[in-house]
Amino acid sequence: GKSSRFLKDGYWKIFRLEVPLELDLGKDNFDISDAVLESSAAALGCKTGVLPRTALSVVRKSFDARKDPKFVYTLQLDVGECLRARPESRHFLLKLRNKPSKLEFCNIPWAPLDLISQLRQPGVAMKSFHSTIGGKNVKERPRVVVVGSGPAGLFAALVLAESGVLVTLVERGQPVETRGRDIGALMNRHILDHESNLCYGEGGAGTWSDGKLTTRIGKNGGSVQTVLATLVQFGAPSNILIDGKPHVGTDRLIHILRAFRHHLQNLGVKIMFGTRMEDLIVRDKRVVGIRTCCVTEASGCLGISSVVEADAVVLAVGHSARDAYESLLSHNVLMSPKDFAVGFRIEHPQELINEIQYHRWASEVQRGKGRVPVADYKVATDVDLNELNVSSDAEEHLHKGCYSFCMCPGGQIVPTSTDEAELCINGMSFSKRSSRWANAALVVTVSANDFSPLIANHGPLAGIAFQRSIEREAARRGGGKLVSPVQTVPDFLNDKISEHELPASSYRLGVQSSPLHDLLPAHFTLALKQGLIHFNDQLSGFIDKRALLHGVETRTSSPVRIERMTESFESVTMAGLYPIGEGAGYAGGIVSAAVDGMHAGFALAKYLTTDKHLS
Ligand code: FAD
Numbered sequence: 001g002k003s004s005r006f007l008k009d010g011y012w013k014i015f016r017l018e019v020p021l022e023l024d025l026g027k028d029n030f031d032i033s034d035a036v037l038e039s040s041a042a043a044l045g046c047k048t049g050v051l052p053r054t055a056l057s058v059v060r061k062s063f064d065a066r067k068d069p070k071f072v073y074t075l076q077l078d079v080g081e082c083l084r085a086r087p088e089s090r091h092f093l094l095k096l097r098n099k100p101s102k103l104e105f106c107n108i109p110w111a112p113l114d115l116i117s118q119l120r121q122p123g124v125a126m127k128s129f130h131s132t133i134g135g136k137n138v139k140e141r142p143r144v145v146v147v148g149s150g151p152a153g154l155f156a157a158l159v160l161a162e163s164g165v166l167v168t169l170v171e172r173g174q175p176v177e178t179r180g181r182d183i184g185a186l187m188n189r190h191i192l193d194h195e196s197n198l199c200y201g202e203g204g205a206g207t208w209s210d211g212k213l214t215t216r217i218g219k220n221g222g223s224v225q226t227v228l229a230t231l232v233q234f235g236a237p238s239n240i241l242i243d244g245k246p247h248v249g250t251d252r253l254i255h256i257l258r259a260f261r262h263h264l265q266n267l268g269v270k271i272m273f274g275t276r277m278e279d280l281i282v283r284d285k286r287v288v289g290i291r292t293c294c295v296t297e298a299s300g301c302l303g304i305s306s307v308v309e310a311d312a313v314v315l316a317v318g319h320s321a322r323d324a325y326e327s328l329l330s331h332n333v334l335m336s337p338k339d340f341a342v343g344f345r346i347e348h349p350q351e352l353i354n355e356i357q358y359h360r361w362a363s364e365v366q367r368g369k370g371r372v373p374v375a376d377y378k379v380a381t382d383v384d385l386n387e388l389n390v391s392s393d394a395e396e397h398l399h400k401g402c403y404s405f406c407m408c409p410g411g412q413i414v415p416t417s418t419d420e421a422e423l424c425i426n427g428m429s430f431s432k433r434s435s436r437w438a439n440a441a442l443v444v445t446v447s448a449n450d451f452s453p454l455i456a457n458h459g460p461l462a463g464i465a466f467q468r469s470i471e472r473e474a475a476r477r478g479g480g481k482l483v484s485p486v487q488t489v490p491d492f493l494n495d496k497i498s499e500h501e502l503p504a505s506s507y508r509l510g511v512q513s514s515p516l517h518d519l520l521p522a523h524f525t526l527a528l529k530q531g532l533i534h535f536n537d538q539l540s541g542f543i544d545k546r547a548l549l550h551g552v553e554t555r556t557s558s559p560v561r562i563e564r565m566t567e568s569f570e571s572v573t574m575a576g577l578y579p580i581g582e583g584a585g586y587a588g589g590i591v592s593a594a595v596d597g598m599h600a601g602f603a604l605a606k607y608l609t610t611d612k613h614l615s
Pocket residue numbers: 147148149150151152153170171172173198199200201202203204205206207208209210211212213214275276277278316317318319320321324406414416426427428580581582583587588589590591593
């Protein structure tokens with residue numbers, strides 16, 4: 001009994017299997033190379049010859065640059081296959097019952113590629129919803145309007161449409177083809193289209209991005225895996241399912257989004273690009289639709305307004321759509337200020353980061369073409385401003401988190417403003433990450449205490465007013481036309497305007513030497529300075545005259561939360577309104593926004609199919 005449990009359709013997970021860089025010659029991340037086979041045999045306590053390659057599969061593969069660079073694997077051993085291919089393996093398999101360290105037994109295989117075939121058309125989990133309403137004729141089927149085609153809106157629309165709901169997807173920006181041309185005009189000719197830019201358009205803010213698919217919400221969770229598998233279904237490389245730091249890059253994201261769009265259209269989703277939600281239509285304290293305006297040109301509203309009626313409105317507008325928050329406020333939708341972070345983007349030559357991280361192995365990187373990933377970093381520290389004798393009105397001890405965020409190896413800094421008078425920047429990269437620069441946000445945490453004087457005038461939107469004041473000052477110091485104010489890191493630390501020739505930068509709209517050391521509130525600057533000193537201890541060489549700070553990074557996450565109910569995702573004060581994704585304050589990044597959209601889609605589809613609602 002007990003022994004047969006371990007010999008029947010079981011799987012052993014092998015954790016933290018290390019293979020030195022110079023030995024790992026696998027062709028791709030799924031490959032079980034000789035070195036992996038040998039290390040696995042050692043971990044399992046058997047001879048290499050007893051272990052069939054076919055019984056092993058890669059669950060996760062990461063690169064660890066510390067000390068001797070190595071690949072670190074999580075593998076899965078299929079007991080059944082092992083016995084079939086090598087009956088003599090029975091002996092060592094039985095010994096594994098004593099649970100050696102780094103091993104774990106499970107009954108269900110981890111099979112990411114199988115996930116894809118189980119999903120969609122109609123997916124396993126969606127079948128029951130689909131049979132409830134999918135068969136009904138069009139007039140009887142519930143209608144939902146989804147506002148915003150970022151990751152949250154797209155995944156909500158997908159789940160709802162596959163459940164048989166009639167979905168209209170409203171997006172103020174343009175489809176990726178036109179949006180690409182608008183972004184080209186911005187980068188090459190400084191022409192900012194207010195409705196089609198780095199923040200607005202198909203795919204949302206994450207399209208012209210680094211396409212990092214890392215998330216803090218647990219990468220092995222079913223929801224994250226489902227999102228990643230869906231992206232693979234639409235053309236993302238299957239490597240993202242096992243990569244410790246999955247990344248797709250802008251060039252690939254554009255193709256993925258096009259396939260996503262065609263899939264939605266095949267499911268009957270009506271997609272309205274160049275259409276901005278102007279207002280909610282509220283009857284008897286319930287949202288019954290939205291008022292929209294056609295905005296296909298940079299000139300703003302063309303005056304062609306229309307009404308889209310719906311049983312529910314999913315609001316997935318991201319955190320740059322400040323006009324949408326104003327509209328919600330006018331309807332007394334409950335919102336609260338939320339912590340976020342502001343600071344600068346720091347840019348180094350990528351070569352320097354490779355050297356700091358990989359030392360003598362740095363030459364292995366080959367600008368994205370080698371087996372060794374282009375080096376990244378992640379740094380964080382807690383700065384105690386009391387120790388630095390900073391005076392503050394705040395009663396509590398003044399601690400500020402200072403950290404790097406959204407690091408883009410081999411990438412470029414891009415303007416993410418939606419208005420020329422407000423400058424904010426972010427980072428993006430292409431799939432190869434082959435540019436000469438590395439950039440990352442370097443930010444400090446902002447809490448309501450930091451902008452309390454603004455609350456009297458701006459209520460729950462005070463955080464936005466705070467962001468805006470910093471963005472306006474940055475635009476002014478850059479001298480306009482979205483030119484970025486910059487200062488070298490040593491000069492920032494010494495309160496000195498950079499006078500000599502500035503280091504080269506990837507930012508295509510131009511840079512202007514300007515004081516950044518007095519742009520943010522003084523205690524923010526101090527926290528950033530302390531942070532930089534700490535980070536230089538961790539990454540020796542981080543403070544360098546070639547390191548350039550760019551102003552400003554303000555939109556790290558939403559400064560507002562639209563309060564909603566936990567299970568139903570419905571606004572606590574406005575029936576029929578479903579605020580989701582980053583703009584609503586429930587996600588930070590592509591994957592977590594997609595997961596939030598997917599869960600909200602399921603919850604809403606379930607609700608719309610209940611007898612109570614349909615009667
Ligand atoms: P958004 O993606 O912001 O989508 C909201 C959509 O709603 C937009 O398309 C907008 O046009 C539309 N909209 C807004 N208002 C209206 C209206 N009134 N009517 C109609 N439509 C409207 N995250 C990562 O995880 N990895 C990365 O590498 C990464 N890099 C980034 C790089 C850049 C340059 C930027 C700007 C962001 C990056 N992010 C990254 C963050 C990520 O893009 C966001 O977390 C994510 O896109 C949030 O998804 P969302 O669906 O909630 O909102």
